Amino acid sequence: MSIEILKTHVLDRLAEAGRRTFGQAAEGVEIVFPPDLQLGHFAVGCFPLSKQLRKSPAEIAKTLAAAISADEVIESAAAAGPYINFRLANRVFFGGVIDAILAAGDRYGDSPVGRNRRVMVEYLSPNTNKPLHLGHLRNAALGISVSRMLEATGHRLVKSILINDRGVHICKSMLAWERFGNGATPASEGVKGDHFVGKWYVRYAIESEKDPSLEKSIQDMLKRWEEGDPKTIELWKRMNQWVYDGFAETYRRFGMDFDVFYYESDTYKLGKDVIGEGMGKGVFARDERGNTVYHLPEKQFGLEKNGASKKVTVLRPDGTSLYITQDIGTAILKVTQHNLDSSIYVVGSEQEHHFKCLFSMLGALGYAWASNCYHLSYGMVYLPEGKMKSREGKVVDADDLIAGMVELAEEEIRRRDPEHKLSDGEIRQRAAVIGTGAVKYYLLRVRPTQSINFDPAESISFDGFTGPYCQYAYARIFGILEKAGQRGMEGGSADLALLGNIEELLLLKMLIQFPEEVASGVAEYNPSRVAVHVFNTAKAFNQFYNKHAVLQAGSSELTAARLALIRATAAVLKRGLNLLGIDVLENM
RNA sequence: GCGCCUGUAGCUCAGUUGGAUAGAGCAACGGACUUCUAAUCCGUAGGCCGGGGGUUCGAAUCCCUCCAGGCGCGCCA
Numbered sequence: 001m002s003i004e005i006l007k008t009h010v011l012d013r014l015a016e017a018g019r020r021t022f023g024q025a026a027e028g029v030e031i032v033f034p035p036d037l038q039l040g041h042f043a044v045g046c047f048p049l050s051k052q053l054r055k056s057p058a059e060i061a062k063t064l065a066a067a068i069s070a071d072e073v074i075e076s077a078a079a080a081g082p083y084i085n086f087r088l089a090n091r092v093f094f095g096g097v098i099d100a101i102l103a104a105g106d107r108y109g110d111s112p113v114g115r116n117r118r119v120m121v122e123y124l125s126p127n128t129n130k131p132l133h134l135g136h137l138r139n140a141a142l143g144i145s146v147s148r149m150l151e152a153t154g155h156r157l158v159k160s161i162l163i164n165d166r167g168v169h170i171c172k173s174m175l176a177w178e179r180f181g182n183g184a185t186p187a188s189e190g191v192k193g194d195h196f197v198g199k200w201y202v203r204y205a206i207e208s209e210k211d212p213s214l215e216k217s218i219q220d221m222l223k224r225w226e227e228g229d230p231k232t233i234e235l236w237k238r239m240n241q242w243v244y245d246g247f248a249e250t251y252r253r254f255g256m257d258f259d260v261f262y263y264e265s266d267t268y269k270l271g272k273d274v275i276g277e278g279m280g281k282g283v284f285a286r287d288e289r290g291n292t293v294y295h296l297p298e299k300q301f302g303l304e305k306n307g308a309s310k311k312v313t314v315l316r317p318d319g320t321s322l323y324i325t326q327d328i329g330t331a332i333l334k335v336t337q338h339n340l341d342s343s344i345y346v347v348g349s350e351q352e353h354h355f356k357c358l359f360s361m362l363g364a365l366g367y368a369w370a371s372n373c374y375h376l377s378y379g380m381v382y383l384p385e386g387k388m389k390s391r392e393g394k395v396v397d398a399d400d401l402i403a404g405m406v407e408l409a410e411e412e413i414r415r416r417d418p419e420h421k422l423s424d425g426e427i428r429q430r431a432a433v434i435g436t437g438a439v440k441y442y443l444l445r446v447r448p449t450q451s452i453n454f455d456p457a458e459s460i461s462f463d464g465f466t467g468p469y470c471q472y473a474y475a476r477i478f479g480i481l482e483k484a485g486q487r488g489m490e491g492g493s494a495d496l497a498l499l500g501n502i503e504e505l506l507l508l509k510m511l512i513q514f515p516e517e518v519a520s521g522v523a524e525y526n527p528s529r530v531a532v533h534v535f536n537t538a539k540a541f542n543q544f545y546n547k548h549a550v551l552q553a554g555s556s557e558l559t560a561a562r563l564a565l566i567r568a569t570a571a572v573l574k575r576g577l578n579l580l581g582i583d584v585l586e587n588m
Numbered sequence: 589g590c591g592c593c594u595g596u597a598g599c600u601c602a603g604u605u606g607g608a609u610a611g612a613g614c615a616a617c618g619g620a621c622u623u624c625u626a627a628u629c630c631g632u633a634g635g636c637c638g639g640g641g642g643u644u645c646g647a648a649u650c651c652c653u654c655c656a657g658g659c660g661c662g663c664c665a
Contacts, residue, residue, distance in 0.1 A: 313663040323665050465613040546629040
């Protein structure tokens with residue numbers, strides 16, 4: 001009997017009690033959990049019935065509760081003020097939930113709401129002139145998690161990345177390397193490619209302070225690039241490849257994967273063409289300075305102070321493209337190449353205006369799918385000393401952060417292995433899972449709209465509300481299950497009527513609520529829903545674990561029942577963490 | 589000036605489709621490892637849910653208003 005059937009049964013009995021006592025079915029109420037599970041397993045607030053029956057909720061609750069007799073599901077019904085608390089038979093309450101979870105396995109909590117909808121999630125969008133930083137990691141953690149949650153709801157997913165590989169900022173690292181690099185390469189320096197190129201980007205900033213003429217050289221280089229000068233293109237390709245090699249390593253470490261790579265250099269021309277067509281249709285106009293502009297609709301964007309319409313420039317007077325130019329091209333490519341129903345952009349909140357403009361423009365160009373584009377906006381990540389600024393070196397480097405966390409995890413693992421039973425390889429593998437899990441969890445545990453104040457001390461904690469805490473609960477369960485297997489305690493059907501103490505009830509409640517939290521998380525594009533719930537589940541398990549023994553439960557029947565409960569718990573923890581892009585470990 | 593976001597315990601945050609005494613982590617203090625992994629658990633302390641007004645039987649949650657902070661507001665990305 002699934003949890004839905006149990007709820008339906010209680011509601012049916014309630015409706016029937018209403019017919020007998022008030023002459024009409026008691027309907028329109030909702031099953032909730034009592035604040036304290038000692039009060040009962042299910043509860044119903046009688047507020048909605050108050051109006052139609054013209055009696056106080058408390059009076060209704062009292063009458064209905066008295067009219068409900070026990071059956072094979074309901075053990076008792078008791079009024080408590082305006083609420084009716086239902087105590088259910090443990091056999092069906094625990095049995096219904098646990099059986100459903102064990103049957104669904106890793107797919108418990110999945111739903112088919114998004115079946116067959118093709119959706120693209122674009123995340124990361126790095127520049128090829130510097131390595132990734134903490135802000136990128138928040139972006140990636142969100143992108144990975146939202147992708148998995150969409151898959152869990154039946155969407156057909158295409159994960160994409162947009163690489164900003166052209167423009168004046170890219171030329172800066174190229175010029176610095178050309179002038180001062182003396183042929184050095186990432187290999188010759190023993191430096192990861194993206195860090196190597198990033199070093200030249202910083203070098204440019206330093207040199208251009210001393211020598212303002214470099215600005216001119218940059219413009220010349222950009223012009224040569226746009227004209228397709230073979231030497232410049234070759235340099236560009238070579239340095240970009242260094243960066244891609246470096247990025248690939250970071251993608252691997254953090255678990256990012258992409259089905260499609262878009263490059264601004266491939267899409268800006270399409271954007272220009274589309275703008276040209278749009279000119280003909282009157283979507284765009286030329287302003288007094290020669291810019292090609294899009295006038296933003298007053299209804300959505302309002303007007304300038306002087307009453308003129310607001311506008312956004314899509315091409316410079318010389319016809320060169322801007323950020324939004326290539327975005328138009330990329331948006332169209334995405335939909336046409338992949339036949340998308342919707343397109344999600346995981347990009348920071350500072351670009352909300354940009355995407356509003358872009359989507360408005362696409363609509364004006366006649367693309368009906370523009371209304372299915374969604375900007376998944378997330379708050380900034382601040383450092384203790386303020387905003388991150390890569391040009392000033394005020395960043396938390398992504399590779400450094402991950403490596404630091406993995407190292408801390410490794411220290412902790414070694415501390416717990418004084419007899420050196422673990423191989424170095426095993427330790428490294430565990431440390432990677434724990435370290436990256438901690439980073440991801442730290443970035444996903446708050447809702448996306450919240451800005452994050454990066455607190456180094458808090459971020460490196462493995463205690464409390466963290467990824468490792470959740471992973472640890474899973475490992476503890478695995479340890480018990482493993483021992484149970486060794487001792488031949490596995491198998492056979494358990495009598496779940498033996499369960500029912502408060503810790504078991506609280507744990508079961510978490511398992512019941514998991515699908516609702518996943519559903520809310522997907523609807524809101526908010527992985528923190530899942531992150532918080534996984535933590536609460538782990539906490540409920542730890543509370544149970546500290547109070548009750550599984551293997552030494554006192555009887556083999558009780559052991560079997562508790563094994564079923566924790567097996568279901570493990571499935572939820574694993575699936576929950578998996579939806580966050582975090583792996584579990586069987587031993588920690 | 590306008591738009592979006594944020595304001596809940598000392599700190600960082602859940603809870604925001606209105607419902608039973610507002611939750612957690614960290615920090616502080618006091619406890620629990622001869623027993624399934626102490627990356628754990630238990631206890632103590634800590635709150636005019638930014639201020640004010642309104643709607644409602646009922647508001648952290650909805651509406652109005654004010655205050656504070658962040659981000660953004662064409663020719664950067």
